[in-house]
């Protein structure tokens with residue numbers, strides 16, 4: 001079983017509009033990073049019958065990172081609802097994701113009861129869902145990271161979803177395990 005640890009990164013992540021990073025990305029990666037439909041559904045399709053699983057790593061109240069608070073337009077050091085997962089295909093974590101929502105905006109959406117069901121499967125069923133612009137980074141996540149030698153983050157992306165008065169920042173980092181399994185180039 002793969003274990004995960006918090007990885008301390010010293011550099012502040014540089015987020016850019018996803019189109020700004022397109023020249024640095026292969027066409028195959030662009031399709032993944034710039035897609036705006038459900039990533040869960042895409043991973044399930046790409047897994048070609050291998051079991052897809054959401055591994056819940058952490059969920060509950062906590063203080064968002066500086067850039068997360070900025071992205072949500074909330075005050076620094078305000079508690080938020082945090083959820084960290086690994087999206088696994090077969091035995092491998094392909095994506096690690098961290099979602100953040102202001103606690104004050106949680107009003108019976110029952111997000112905390114999702115457990116190991118995919119947040120995306122729930123989110124994309126909401127008829128009023130609006131997705132904000134995608135931003136991307138080549139930096140590594142500063143949260144749960146698989147403790148397996150040689151696993152690297154290839155691309156990260158984030159966007160804010162709006163639904164029923166709730167703003168939800170979703171950050172997803174695509175791992176080298178996924179690149180290896182799908183034979184994608186490193187970048």
Ligand SMILES: C=C(O[C@@H]1C=C(C(=O)O)C=C[C@H]1O)C(=O)O
Pocket residue numbers: 037038039040041054083084085087095097098099117118119120121123170171172
């Ligand atoms: C936003 C989506 O949901 C995915 C599922 C997540 C979860 O269960 O916590 C987190 C991020 C996403 O990669 C999606 O499917 O597009």
